[in-house]
Each structure stands twice: as structure tokens, then as C-alpha cells.
Amino acid sequence: MEFRDYYKVMGVARDATQDEIKRAYRKLARKYHPDVSKEAGAEESFKELGEAYEVLKDPEKRAAYDQLGANWKQGQEFRPPPDWDAGFEFSGGGYTGSGPDIHSDFFEELFGRRYAHAASGDGRRSFRMRGENHHAKVLVDLEDSFNGSTRSISLRVPEVTEDGHVVTRDRTLNVRIPKGIRPGQQIRLAGQGGPGMGGGDSGDLYLEVEFRTHPHFRVEGADVYVDLPVAPWEAALGGTVKAPTPTGTVDLKVPENSNQGRKLRLKGRGLPGKVAGDLYMVLQISLPPADTEAAKELYKQMQDRLGFNPRATMGVS
Amino acid sequence: MAEHDRPERGERGGPPMGELIGEQTTLTVADLCRSCSVEAEMVEAMVEEGILEPVGQRRHHLYFHASSLRRTRVTLRLQQDLGVNLAGAALALELLERIAELEAKIPPDRQ
Numbered sequence: 188m189e190f191r192d193y194y195k196v197m198g199v200a201r202d203a204t205q206d207e208i209k210r211a212y213r214k215l216a217r218k219y220h221p222d223v224s225k226e227a228g229a230e231e232s233f234k235e236l237g238e239a240y241e242v243l244k245d246p247e248k249r250a251a252y253d254q255l256g257a258n259w260k261q262g263q264e265f266r267p268p269p270d271w272d273a274g275f276e277f278s279g280g281g282y283t284g285s286g287p288d289i290h291s292d293f294f295e296e297l298f299g300r301r302y303a304h305a306a307s308g309d310g311r312r313s314f315r316m317r318g319e320n321h322h323a324k325v326l327v328d329l330e331d332s333f334n335g336s337t338r339s340i341s342l343r344v345p346e347v348t349e350d351g352h353v354v355t356r357d358r359t360l361n362v363r364i365p366k367g368i369r370p371g372q373q374i375r376l377a378g379q380g381g382p383g384m385g386g387g388d389s390g391d392l393y394l395e396v397e398f399r400t401h402p403h404f405r406v407e408g409a410d411v412y413v414d415l416p417v418a419p420w421e422a423a424l425g426g427t428v429k430a431p432t433p434t435g436t437v438d439l440k441v442p443e444n445s446n447q448g449r450k451l452r453l454k455g456r457g458l459p460g461k462v463a464g465d466l467y468m469v470l471q472i473s474l475p476p477a478d479t480e481a482a483k484e485l486y487k488q489m490q491d492r493l494g495f496n497p498r499a500t501m502g503v504s
Numbered sequence: 505m506a507e508h509d510r511p512e513r514g515e516r517g518g519p520p521m522g523e524l525i526g527e528q529t530t531l532t533v534a535d536l537c538r539s540c541s542v543e544a545e546m547v548e549a550m551v552e553e554g555i556l557e558p559v560g561q562r563r564h565h566l567y568f569h570a571s572s573l574r575r576t577r578v579t580l581r582l583q584q585d586l587g588v589n590l591a592g593a594a595l596a597l598e599l600l601e602r603i604a605e606l607e608a609k610i611p612p613d614r615q
Contacts, residue, residue, distance in 0.1 A: 374522040407608040
């Protein structure tokens with residue numbers, strides 16, 4: 188088991204006040220919160236932070252943690268000394284607020300058991316309770332929405348064992364992604380959530396759909412956008428060009444006198460559905476390089492004969 | 505669910521199809537409470553704050569657009585993890601949605 192340096196995770200000194208710890212937590216929580224953060228690995232960092240705060244915000248747990256000593260290093264192999272926690276109570280402090288989230292083995296070893304005792308306090312009472320709903324994200328490709336597909340997703344599920352310990356179990360689930368799925372939509376799998384207690388029903392599993400970034404296409408609601416490079420003469424004179432769509436190549440008619448950024452709409456060629464989205468081709472004028480004498484000559488001719496001032500609206504030439 | 509996209513049947517022994525909570529799906533207060541494990545009072549408070557907007561009412565029962573599920577969950581997480589109040593969560597949600605809209609307009613190679 189690896190030692191966790193909770194002070195290092197939170198970026199505070201070992202003698203930080205409770206207020207300083209709270210401020211550090213708030214600041215880092217905003218930085219790494221999975222709903223807000225753009226940092227790589229935000230979710231992992233946020234979990235680590237939550238665990239560190241769980242311990243350091245609770246004076247009893249913090250005191251118990253402190254007496255392990257200051258010489259341990261993050262990630263160092265660790266076994267808790269016997270009776271390390273003698274005299275500590277952890278009364279009501281276990282998993283406060285955060286629910287039975289997934290904690291590290293280190294946390295479980297030190298603080299998990301206390302929680303187990305507290306949770307199984309009155310074993311004689313029997314009750315029925317519906318299992319918890321679980322939530323997870325599933326990454327799909329744009330093509331999945333056009334064709335429908337099956338995705339295999341791996342979940343780490345916390346489970347309470349008979350003696351009240353929380354362990355995590357890996358679980359793989361194959362899920363059908365229905366045709367027409369859109370970013371942000373949810374798929375509910377009835378009965379695939381947490382198990383019920385005392386014969387209660389299992390909870391449900393909710394999967395929030397996210398689209399993997401595609402090299403060409405971007406999705407906005409049900410509409411799909413693609414930047415389509417065109418040559419200056421294709422934009423100026425108009426004509427038919429080959430264009431990629433998520434379902435294959437099409438012939439696209441470019442109207443004459445098209446300018447940079449012009450959007451051409453292919454109705455109903457976006458994400459499929461009861462009301463299908465549209466596909467937008469956004470024209471990007473690509474200039475041929477002036478790297479030969481012939482090319483330079485052509486550009487010079489345009490300069491001389493077109494009398495074109497692209498900055499006319501700015502009052503400069 | 506009050507009304508939902510008809511789940512397609514998977515073939516025997518195939519992976520579970522699940523139920524798509526899609527565009528046409530509407531959710532009642534009870535649906536939201538059940539799926540997000542919150543009290544009805546919380547849903548009402550989110551309506552007051554404009555985080556959730558009912559799309560209609562059937563016999564005194566409000567119902568909501570499918571996207572309310574995600575909004576409710578994000579609000580709860582922001583509240584619990586960052587200590588913001590409902591007004592703050594509403595503001596954060598709006599800003600996050602605006603960022604998402606803007607990012608969708610940026611071509612992938614320029615992100």
C-alpha cells in the first residue's frame with residue numbers, strides 16, 4: 188500500500204490552520220472539479236483532493252494521521268503500525284458528505300474500518316432500501332450516432348462487503364448506443380445501479396454520452412460542422428467539389444462569389460433522429476503558395492488587373 | 505419516465521439497450537427526485553432559481569426537458585463539492601454552457 192501525503196496533495200504546510208486547509212481545498216476544488224475543469228486528469232486529481240480534505244478537515248482524523256510522523260513520502264510503501272489509532276474515536280466523521288466514494292487503499296486501511304463499525308452499529312434493525320443510482324460517462328464516436336453501435340464500458344463500483352468494508356470491483360458492461368444519440372444525452376439502464384438492501388430493488392445506472400473529438404467534424408446539438416478547404420477560383424467562380432460527410436463523400440455545389448467562412452447547409456445530413464440535424468460546410472479559402480515563377484506571375488496579374496482593396500471598409504488601402 | 509423514446513429491442517442475450525432519455529423525453533418532479541436522489545423541495549428551489557425550467561404542466565404536475573437531468577446533477581455536485589449556493593450554481597451552469605457553445609464553434613485543430 189502506498190503512503191498518501193495529504194499535505195502535499197493539498198499544497199499546505201503540516202502546521203496549516205483548519206481555515207487554511209479549507210481555503211486550499213476550495214481553490215483546488217474549483218481547479219479540478221470535473222464539471223468545470225479543463226485540466227488533464229482532473230477527475231483523478233479531484234478524487235485525491237477530496238480524500239485529503241476528508242482527513243485534514245476533521246481534527247480527529249488529522250491528529251491520527253499526523254502521529255504517523257512527518258517522514259513518509261508520497262507513494263512510499265506503507266503499513267500502518269500496530270495500534271496506530273489507539274485512543275482515537277473518529278466519531279461520526281467517516282465519509283462525511285462525500286458518500287461512499289472510491290478512496291485509496293491507504294485511506295481504507297486507516298479510516299475505513301472505523302466507518303464500518305459505525306455503519307453496522309445496530310445490526311438487529313432490518314429495513315428495505317432501494318439501491319443507489321449510479322452515474323457514469325460513456326465516450327462515443329460521431330459514427331456511432333449515425334450507425335448505432337455497442338460500447339463496452341468499464342466501471343469501478345464501490346461495494347460494501349458483509350463486514351461493512353468498502354471495496355471496489357471492476358465491472359465491464361456492454362451497452363448499445365442507439366442511432367441518433369447526441370452529446371449530453373443520458374441512457375438509463377434500469378436495475379444496473381447499486382444493489383438494494385433487505386430485498387429492495389437495485390438502483391439504475393445512468394450513462395451520460397460524450398462525443399470523442401473528431402479530426403474533421405464537430406457537433407453542436409444535432410448539427411454537424413466541417414471546415415471545407417476550397418481554392419480561390421472554386422470560391423470565386425463556383426462549381427462542384429467533393430466534400431466529406433460522416434456517411435461518405437458527396438458532390439457539393441459551391442455558389443459563385445462565395446467568401447471565406449460561408450456556410451453551406453445540407454439539410455437533414457446532421458445527426459439522425461426524429462428531427463435530423465443539418466450538416467454545415469464552412470468554406471475555408473486556401474491560397475496556393477507563390478513558390479514558382481508562374482504562380483508569382485499569376486498573383487501579379489491579379490494585383491495589376493483586379494484593383495482589389497481588401498481593407499476598403501477600414502478606410503485604408 | 506412520463507413519455508420516452510421507445511427503446512428498441514436488443515436481440516436475445518445481446519447487450520442491454522437501455523432507455524434513451526432523448527429529445528422527446530419529459531421528466532416529472534418525481535422522475536428527477538428518483539434519478540438524482542433529491543427531495544422535491546430541492547427541485548422546487550432549482551425551479552425558483554431558474555436552474556430548471558418546466559416545459560409544461562399536466563394536472564398540476566410540472567414536467568421538464570430531458571436536459572434537466574444533467575443540470576440537476578451538475579448543480580448538486582457544484583453545491584456539494586464547491587460549496588456554492590443555488591444562485592452561484594445557476595451562474596456557473598450558464599457560463600459552462602456558454603463555454604461549451606463557443607468551444608463547439610472552434611475547429612478541433614485550433615483547440
